[in-house]
Amino acid sequence: MPFADAATEQLPLPRLLRLSLFQVSVGLAVVLLIGTLNRVMIVELGVPAWLVAVMISLPLVAAPFRAFIGHRSDTHRSVLGWRRVPYLWMGTLIQFGGFAILPFALIVLSGDTTGPILYGQAGAALAFLMVGAGLHTTQTVGLALATDLAPPESHPKVVALLCMMLLLGMVAGALTFGAALRPFSEFRLIQVIQATALATIVLNTVALWKQEARNPALTARDRAQPTFQEAWAAFTQTRDAKRRLVALGLGTIAFSMQDILLEPYGGQILHLTVSTTTTLSALLAAGGLSGFGLAAYLLGRGTDTYRLAAFGTLTGLLAFSAVIFAAPLDSLLLFAIGTALIGFSAGLFGHCTLTAAMGSAVPGQIGLALGVWGAVQASAAGTAVAAGGLIRDGVSYLAVHGFLGQGLEAAQVGYSFVYHIEIAMLFATLVAIGPLVRRPSVEGRRQTSPEYDLGEIASHPLSLPR
Numbered sequence: 428m429p430f431a432d433a434a435t436e437q438l439p440l441p442r443l444l445r446l447s448l449f450q451v452s453v454g455l456a457v458v459l460l461i462g463t464l465n466r467v468m469i470v471e472l473g474v475p476a477w478l479v480a481v482m483i484s485l486p487l488v489a490a491p492f493r494a495f496i497g498h499r500s501d502t503h504r505s506v507l508g509w510r511r512v513p514y515l516w517m518g519t520l521i522q523f524g525g526f527a528i529l530p531f532a533l534i535v536l537s538g539d540t541t542g543p544i545l546y547g548q549a550g551a552a553l554a555f556l557m558v559g560a561g562l563h564t565t566q567t568v569g570l571a572l573a574t575d576l577a578p579p580e581s582h583p584k585v586v587a588l589l590c591m592m593l594l595l596g597m598v599a600g601a602l603t604f605g606a607a608l609r610p611f612s613e614f615r616l617i618q619v620i621q622a623t624a625l626a627t628i629v630l631n632t633v634a635l636w637k638q639e640a641r642n643p644a645l646t647a648r649d650r651a652q653p654t655f656q657e658a659w660a661a662f663t664q665t666r667d668a669k670r671r672l673v674a675l676g677l678g679t680i681a682f683s684m685q686d687i688l689l690e691p692y693g694g695q696i697l698h699l700t701v702s703t704t705t706t707l708s709a710l711l712a713a714g715g716l717s718g719f720g721l722a723a724y725l726l727g728r729g730t731d732t733y734r735l736a737a738f739g740t741l742t743g744l745l746a747f748s749a750v751i752f753a754a755p756l757d758s759l760l761l762f763a764i765g766t767a768l769i770g771f772s773a774g775l776f777g778h779c780t781l782t783a784a785m786g787s788a789v790p791g792q793i794g795l796a797l798g799v800w801g802a803v804q805a806s807a808a809g810t811a812v813a814a815g816g817l818i819r820d821g822v823s824y825l826a827v828h829g830f831l832g833q834g835l836e837a838a839q840v841g842y843s844f845v846y847h848i849e850i851a852m853l854f855a856t857l858v859a860i861g862p863l864v865r866r867p868s869v870e871g872r873r874q875t876s877p878e879y880d881l882g883e884i885a886s887h888p889l890s891l892p893r
Contacts, residue, residue, distance in 0.1 A: 438576045443585065446576070447592040448634040449515070449569040452627045453562045454596020456522060459623055460486065460558060463604045464533075471611055474536060482551055484813065486559020490805035493567045495655060497798025500568045501791060502652040508641035511572040511794075514564060519631040522561025526624030529554035530617040565631060567801050571794040572639060574785050582785045583726030586778055587719040594712055658795055665789065667863055672803050674733075674859035675780045678740060679807035681852035682773040684815035684845055686808075689750075689766060696754050696839045697762060710763055711770040718774025722782070732783040733863040739775030740860065743853050746772055747846045754839045777804075815845050 438446075465483055468474040496514060503510045532554050535547030570589065577585045600623075607619050644650070653661070662668060693699040693707055718739065725735055749765030752758075781800060788796035823841030825831050831840065 435578055435581050437578055438581070438585075442638070443573075443577075443588065445636075446569070446573060446634050446638055447589050448630045449565055450589050450592040451596035451599070452519075452522075452630040452634075453566050454593045454598075455600040455623055455626060456526075456558055456562045458597045458600035459604060459620070460555065462601060463608070463619070467608075467611070467616060468533070468536075471616075472533065472536065478548070482555045484809065485552060485555040486562070487805065487809040488556060489560040489563045490809065491802050492560075493563050493802040493805070494659075494795060494798040496564050497567050497571060497794030497796070497801075498655050498658050498792075499794075500571055501658070501794040503646055504648045504650070504652070505646045506643060506648075508643035508646050509639055510646055511568050511575070512635055512639050514568040515572070515631065515635045518561045518564030518568065519627060520561070521557050522565065522627050523624050525554045525557030525559075525561060526620055526627065528557070530620045533616070534613070561627075563801065563805065567798045568794065569634070570781075570785075570797045570801070572635075574788070574793045574797065576638065579786065580727075583778075583782050584723045586782050586785065587723035590719045590774070590778060590781075591716060594715060598712060658792060661789070662792060662795055662799065665787065668787075670859060670863060671780075671783065671787070672799065674736075674856055674863065675800065676803050676807045677852055677859055678736070678776050678780070678856040679804050680811040680814075681740075681849045681856055682743060682769070682776065683808040683811035684818075684849050684852075685747075685750075685769065686812050687816055688819060688842055688845060689769075692750070692754075692839075692842045693762060696842060697757070697759065699759070707763060707766045710767045714767040714770025714772075715774035716770075718771040718776075719778050721771075722775050722778035726779070726782055731864065732779045732786070733860050736776050736779035736783075737857060737860045737864055739772045739779065740853050740856050742768055742775070743772035744850060747850050747853070751843055751846050754843070780804075818848065819845050 461483060465479060468479045468482070500511050500514045503513060505513065507513075528550055532547050532550030536544060536551050573585055573589060574582065604619055607622075608615055689707065689711070699707075722735060722739075726732060746765050746768030749761050749768065753762035753765060781797075784796050784800035785793070819841040821841075822831075822844040826837065826840035
C-alpha cells in the first residue's frame with residue numbers, strides 16, 4: 428500500500444505500528460457508542476430515542492477542549508521529562524473509567540432494578556461523557572506524539588497509516604461486537620463493554636510504552652512556558668490560520684451530514700436489502716482507504732496539501748450528484764459509485780487537512796495545532812450528523828403531507844434536500860480553500876521560516892512571522 432513505507436530510521440515500522448494502536452482503541456469506542464449501544468439501548472433495553480440521542484451527543488461536549496489539551500501537552504511541567512505520556516495515560520484512564528461505569532448504569536436505566544431510574548440516567552450520562560473526554564484526549568495527544576517522532580517529510584504517510592488504523596479499529600469492533608452479541612443478552616452486553624474497557628487499557632499501554640524519550644530540561648518548572656491565551660494568540664496570527672479552520676469546518680460538515688442517511692436512503696428509496704446496504708457501507712470504507720492511500724502517495728511527492736484537498740472536494744460534488752440521481756434512475760450501480768466516491772473524497776479531504784495541520788504548527792505548538800484541528804473536525808462532524816437527521820425528517824414530513832406542492836411529495840425529497848445542502852457546502856469549501864491553494868505550500872513556509880523555541884513563544888507571543 429502507498430503508506431507502507433511510512434517508517435523511517437527515526438521511527439521504524441514496528442514502533443510506528445505499535446504507536447498507532449491508540450487509534451484502534453478510539454475506533455472500538457466510537458463503534459460501541461454510536462453503533463452497538465445506539466441500537467441496543469433503543470430496541471433491546473427500551474430506552475426512549477430522545478434520551479439515547481442526548482447520551483450519544485455527550486462525547487461531543489469534550490471536543491472543543493481538544494485545543495486546550497493539546498496546548499497542555501505542549502507545555503507540561505514535570506520532573507520526569509515527559510510531555511505527551513501523562514496525557515495519553517490520563518485519557519486512557521478516563522476512557523476506561525467511563526466503560527467501567529457504563530454496564531451498571533445501563534442496568535438501572537433499562538428498569539431491571541428496584542432503584543430509581545434517574546440514577547441510571549445520570550450514570551449513563553457520566554459514562555458517555557467520560558468515554559468521550561478520554562478518547563478525545565488520547566487521540567489529540569497521540570497525534571501530537573506521532574508528529575514529534577516522525578520527520579516532516581514522512582508526515583503524509585504517517586497520517587495515512589493512523590487514519591487506516593482508526594478505520595480498521597472501527598471495522599474490527601463492528602464485526603466483533605456483532606458476533607459477540609448474537610444472540611443478545613444483557614449479560615453478553617456487560618461482557619462486551621468490559622472487554623472493550625480492558626482492550627482500551629492494553630492497546631494504549633502498548634502504544635505509548637517507551638515511545639517518548641524523557642527530556643527533563645524541556646519540562647522543567649523554571650522553563651518559560653506560554654499561557655493558553657498567549658499560545659492561541661500566536662496560533663491565530665500564523666498565516667491563514669482562520670481560513671484553514673473555516674475550510675476544515677465547512678468541508679467536514681459537507682461530508683458528514685450523510686453519515687446516518689446513506690443506508691436508510693438505500694433501504695427506503697432504492698428498496699435495497701439489509702445485506703446490500705451493509706455492503707455499501709463496506710464500499711464507503713474502501714473508498715476512504717483509497718483516499719488515504721492516494722493522499723499519502725501524492726503528498727509524499729510534494730503535491731500541495733490544499734490543492735489535493737480541493738480535488739477531494741470536487742470529487743465530492745460528483746459523488747453526491749451520483750447519489751441524488753440514483754433514485755430517479757433507480758440505479759444501484761450509480762448509488763454504489765456515489766457511495767464509494769463519498770468515502771474516497773472524504774478520506775482525501777480529511778487526510779490533507781490533517782497533514783496541513785501537522786505541517787503548519789510552529790515549534791512548540793504541535794499539540795495546540797492538532798488539538799484545534801480535532802476540535803473543529805469533531806464539533807463540525809457531530810453538528811452535521813444531527814442537522815442532517817433533523818433536516819431530513821422535517822423536509823420529508825412537509826413533502827409527504829403536501830406542504831411543498833404536488834411535484835415534491837415523494838419520500839426521497841428529504842434525503843435529496845440534505846444532499847443538495849452538502850453540495851452547496853462543498854462549493855463554500857472550495858471558496859475557502861481557493862486562496863490557500865494559490866499561495867506557497869505550508870511545508871515550504873516551514874522550511875523558510877526561522878526556528879522558535881517554547882521560551883521565545885512565551886516571551887514574544889506576537890512575534891511570529893505573518
